[in-house]
Amino acid sequence: MSESILRVEGLTKQVSDSGGLLTILHGIDFALEARRSAAIVGASGSGKSTLLSILAGLDTPTSGRVILDGHDLFQLDEDARAAVRAARLGFVFQSFQLLGNLTALENVMLPLELQGRADAREAATEMLRRVGLGERLSHYPKLLSGGEQQRVALARAFVVQPALLLADEPTGSLDHATGERVMALMFELNREAGTTLVLVTHDRAIAQRCDRQLHIEAGRLLD
Template identity: 80%
Template sequence: MSQPIIAVEHVTKQVQDSTGTLTILHEIDFTLLPNQSAAIVGASGSGKSTLLSIIAGLDTPTTGTVRLAGTDLFALDEDARAGVRASKVGFVFQSFQLLGNLTALENVMLPLELQGRSDARMQATEMLKRVGLGERLRHYPKVLSGGEQQRVALARAFVVRPALLLADEPTGSLDFATGEKVMELMFDLNREAGTTLVLVTHDRGIAARCDRQLQIEAGRLVTSAS
């Protein structure tokens, strides 16, 4: 049997507020195999985005850990976790997170350049063509539509061929029709790349397209349906 790409083990996240200790996540456990897709679903404030941040190693759990391709993320220091993210993880955010002073091509080249890749320009150009933006390489984010910006973000995420893609409400800033097109492209790219996909969504239709649905209620994993 394949080794899990993601193993979330007894993850609890607590913070202190004026009323005392607030538990955001409580004893979360699940694994995902290579090429699987999973949707994290639940009401606003249920802990979905916090869980995604912990899976990425961007936030730290109070107890428990996350193993990415067998590596215990929280046995590493922040620099080492950043290195793991750079080599194994792609991100797509609701707010696109493109750098406004870089062109579409430069935004997609950036993660490859950080890896020291000499073919960054060629690979980024090909990926932008794949997402239908071959004519927009030298355009800056401010002149691109929301759908085009999200396609640049998809190209940036997939160009490094990550083992894991994390997406946080990827259609939340888009109208319905544009969101549908972006999600179709995301699932197509995911199949082509053989990536494990974890996405946070309120959209039950999007969630239903994933292999598994991880239902979070008040910080607890209440179902892990296939």
């Protein structure tokens, strides 16, 4: 059995609002082995995106631990967490999150340049070719379709060879047919790279393609 690359222990998130203390996540526990995939599913407002944000170290829990590839994220300061994110994580968002003033190639090069990679241009070019955008290297996001923008986002996420890829409703801004093609590409790239995948989705068919489904209801993990 593979070693767990991600362990979540007793994760709780509380915030204060006008009505007092609101608990968004209640004692979440799970582990995920390397090279496996998990879908986080649940109704809107159930805590899915909050959980994903904490897994990325972008939000902090009230209590509990997230251990990513041996790193206890919340025992690290923000600079150290950022370093772990840069080295270990890839992200794919519903809204693509491409930089509009950068070309497709420059968007994919950016995380490599932040790592100080001397081969950033070559690696980014090859990754864009891999996702079928070898003829779109110099195009800016506004000149690309939604499906093409999400393929650039996939290239940017996978080019750093992350240990863990986090995807938040990756087909939410796409029509059904385009979304199907993007998801097929994501799972194919995931297998090739040997990456561990955690995605938030409302799409039952996408969730069923994952090795595990983590059902959240009112901030509680049901299984």
